[in-house]
Amino acid sequence: MSLGKDHACVIVRAYKGIALVDTWTDSEIDLTVADYFAMLAEELAGRAVNKAARYRALAELIPRSAKSVERKHQNISAVMIGFGQPWIAGLKPARHYQLALEDGVQRWLDAHPGWLKPNRSAGVAQVVADTPRLWIGPPPTHRNEPPPVDPRLMAAVAMKYDIAGRDERNSALGRAGEAVVLHHERTTLVDAGRHDLAARVRWISDQDGDGFGYDIASFDQDGRERLIEVKTTNGWERTPFHISRNELAVSRERHDDWHLIRVYNFARRPSAFALRPPLESYVELTATSFSARFV
Template identity: 60%
Template sequence: MSNGPWTDAENDLIVADYFAMLADDIAGRPYSKAKHRRALLPLLNGRSESSVEFKHQNISAVLKGFGEAWIPGYKSAFNFQMSLADAVARWLALNPGWLERLPDAQPSMGLREAASLWVGSAPTLSNQPPPQELEQMLHIARKFDVAGRDERNRALGRAGEERVLMHERATLQAAGRGDLSRKVRWVSQEDGDGAGYDIASFAQDGRPRLIEVKTTNGWERTPFHITRNELAVADERRSEWCLFRLWNFAREPRAFELYPPLDAHVSLTATTFQASFN
């Protein structure tokens, strides 16, 4: 049995195998991990079944760093080599449709009601992963610009905003505020970007809720981009503005909300600079 480092070719093979299982898992199709493992073994350099099993767990950890879904049956195992992250990046580059996927059943604008989203607590220091695990995931997110990828994914952003629009309307309707539900506006679609928020909604008592939506297919700690204008509006309208973070979107959308000041919840890092001539 080989105990040496996995080659790029081996990593590419096992990553492709993992994504094949992941696609079945997300779609609810039956598959056999043991069957996949047995089919993969002859293609590798004398790896043991336990080695393959552990590498699949490594891939789960890598995918968390990429802000992507993973197979729950393969518990994330960290301390992986970055060559495995490179293999995942190669697979994603060869399969761009994967990053553009959306949930099979998106609420339609023609529906009168949509189920409310699960909205839980935001990540905190008290519930963060062990430091070494968190650093590995954040390193991947920085190296492969996961936040920028999600920001550039227009289809993902639009679908997330639509889902939150339906959530706000359904929540108000369920609270007996159909009058307010009918007034909820999709500002970014109706007026264009630039307002500093995407959805103009209401609290049940009628107070305005200005909602900036950030969507990812990844876990709740996936980094995201926020603009200078969004931060300015958050500061100017603190009592009304909130950031609605929608995560695990392609599989089972979940959410949490953040309220100004944002730097009380997240670390804000400047990633671009404006250059001007004197």
């Protein structure tokens, strides 16, 4: 049955063996999601947020209990991971949420498409200056710490709403990520005393255009080529990403030189990890579009 915008979306949860019905309308969800993003914007700007006061204020408006509002905010944290968005520190993602929350977050993002876009007018130099030194660690599949939520569930959310496509279309985000990696490559070579190689690092996608299968031409300290494809997201490390057929082909043809650097958490504190061919050792590659021709 299809529910209208202001009809109740129902979930059932167990409490002391009794099934209780917790109903939140789309209007209540929209207010709660908007409040969440307002709090997140304050936090990302480095301003303190009184979470308890925000819960009480929203609880009076909806009306709901402050504890219920807090729990809903934790649910939104889980949804934000699936959407490839940062989430509020201290609001541990709570996985068991009503599906209507996903649509509520989607509505907010559709109404505010540029809310996390890097400032183009600031220029590349300013983006680099405002970004801490990039830390590049092992890929998430090689780490011991458990993820905050089930990656399979979050991957399903990301696929449903095409989060990889959203990041790919965000050209300002992609350019900013490439600028940070470019600076990292040059700085690493300078620190190693290879000023000669640092001067030869080239931003291919900016200076020569797309289509080469990599964004940056750099070097190892011994002079070996490093062909770097950069993929950037504001979300967590497991946010899916798009890779083109040409990029994949170059990764296979130049497998000794090709590197994919995945920059994540860009809106808060950018970190990264590197993947080396074959990519299938780390990720599952899924065809997302097909070329159709008449026969």
